[in-house]
Amino acid sequence: MNEDDLELRNLTYARFVELGRAPTAAEMAVAADRDRAEVLAGWQRLHAEHALVLDLATGDITMANPFSGVATAYRVQAGGRWWYGNCAWDAFGICAALHQEGRIETYCPDCGQSIEIAVRNQHPDDASLLFHCLVPAARWWDDIVFT
Amino acid sequence: MNLFRSGEHIQRWLAGREPGATIPVEKLSELAHAWWEDRLSPRWRPHTADSNQAILDRLGLTGDFWRLPSS
Numbered sequence: 001m002n003e004d005d006l007e008l009r010n011l012t013y014a015r016f017v018e019l020g021r022a023p024t025a026a027e028m029a030v031a032a033d034r035d036r037a038e039v040l041a042g043w044q045r046l047h048a049e050h051a052l053v054l055d056l057a058t059g060d061i062t063m064a065n066p067f068s069g070v071a072t073a074y075r076v077q078a079g080g081r082w083w084y085g086n087c088a089w090d091a092f093g094i095c096a097a098l099h100q101e102g103r104i105e106t107y108c109p110d111c112g113q114s115i116e117i118a119v120r121n122q123h124p125d126d127a128s129l130l131f132h133c134l135v136p137a138a139r140w141w142d143d144i145v146f147t
Numbered sequence: 148m149n150l151f152r153s154g155e156h157i158q159r160w161l162a163g164r165e166p167g168a169t170i171p172v173e174k175l176s177e178l179a180h181a182w183w184e185d186r187l188s189p190r191w192r193p194h195t196a197d198s199n200q201a202i203l204d205r206l207g208l209t210g211d212f213w214r215l216p217s218s
Contacts, residue, residue: 001193065183065186066183087148088148088149088175089148089175090183091179092175092176092178092179093179093180093183093186094183096180096183097183097187099184108152109156110151110157110160111152111156115152117150122176124172124173124175124176127172128153129152129172130150130153130154130169130172131149131169131171131174132151132157132168132169133212134164137214140215
């Protein structure tokens with residue numbers, strides 16, 4: 001990753017946190033003082049390096065892990081905002097990235113019963129829950145949206 | 148990558164599919180904090196496969212399932 005792309009990546013993440021949602025390429029063009037086409041080209045390179053995940057049809061950010069650019073089953077309250085995590089791992093990751101305590105709301109994929117977890121000092125308040133990862137680590141990026 | 152109420156719920160959800168790996172939510176939180184804590188740092192640099200593998204290893208997430216591809 002070259003320094004320009006690293007700077008774009010860091011600015012994109014910073015803007016994501018400021019806005020509480022994924023920034024658009026037009027917004028990032030202003031923030032980074034670059035052309036929109038340069039932003040989109042930089043995002044494509046970051047996507048190829050797994051530093052962002054784009055919707056390739058629209059060029060929009062789908063994931064700036066652990067943050068999700070789209071609504072998911074993992075809602076996280078942290079740092080005075082609500083966020084979406086890409087998965088259970090990322091939901092905890094949002095608290096970790098923000099260095100904040102938080103609250104995760106989701107539901108059991110089997111029975112649909114709601115699950116609410118407070119995260120304090122990096123610990124969940126309900127130790128009875130289990131995390132299941134279906135895809136082996138070697139294949140996580142084969143289809144990161146499915147993973 | 149989901150949270151479940153119990154192992155019984157995981158088995159039912161799998162519906163005969165090959166299971167992956169199951170870990171307690173406490174371990175997941177530990178993993179998430181180790182993996183993501185630097186994500187917003189202005190000094191962030193891409194993690195190497197080795198550094199990510201070291202996080203998994205340190206948390207006892209070892210074996211073929213947790214083996215990352217080499218970068």
